[in-house]
Each structure stands twice: as C-alpha cells, then as structure tokens.
Amino acid sequence: MSKDGARITPYRDGPLLVRGDFEMVDQDGAAIETGRKTIALCRCGRSRIKPFCDGTHKATGFRAGSGPAGSGPA
Ligand code: FES
Numbered sequence: 727m728s729k730d731g732a733r734i735t736p737y738r739d740g741p742l743l744v745r746g747d748f749e750m751v752d753q754d755g756a757a758i759e760t761g762r763k764t765i766a767l768c769r770c771g772r773s774r775i776k777p778f779c780d781g782t783h784k785a786t787g788f789r790a791g792s793g794p795a796g797s798g799p800a
Pocket of ligand 1: 740741742767768769770771772773778779780781782783784
C-alpha cells in the first residue's frame with residue numbers, strides 16, 4: 727500500500743475495494759462519510775445503495791476481471 731494513500735482493488739466479478747487513507751466526496755466536493763477504513767464501491771451498476779456495493783452483483787451474475795479489461799482471463 728502506498729504511504730498515506732489508498733489501495734483500490736477491482737475484485738473479480740465484484741466491487742472495487744478501497745482500503746487505506748482516503749476521502750470520499752460527491753461531485754460538488756461535499757464529504758460522503760463512510761465511517762470505515764475499507765469500503766466496497768459498486769461497479770456492476772445494480773446496487774440499491776450506490777455508490778456502495780450491496781452484494782447484488784452476485785444475484786445478477788456480474789462478470790469482470792480483476793485487472794484492466796482485455797488484460798487476460800477473468
Ligand atoms: S458490484 Fe456489488 S452490487 Fe454492484
């Protein structure tokens with residue numbers, strides 16, 4: 727993990743996990759309180775609590791690799 731920074735991990739077939747020292751804000755710069763050191767951000771588009779993951783990706787069969795698209799097998 728980078729010093730004083732965050733680590734973002736795209737989980738295979740799941741959310742983006744954000745760990746470490748981060749700040750989350752809306753597009754107007756207003757703070758979004760997470761109250762956590764680790765959060766999961768939806769990348770399937772189906773969560774009912776966006777921008778956070780609520781686990782819906784499992785029921786919908788969302789598929790995505792852990793690396794950049796086209797970088798290898800998922
Ligand atoms: S990635 Fe989990 S609900 Fe979208």
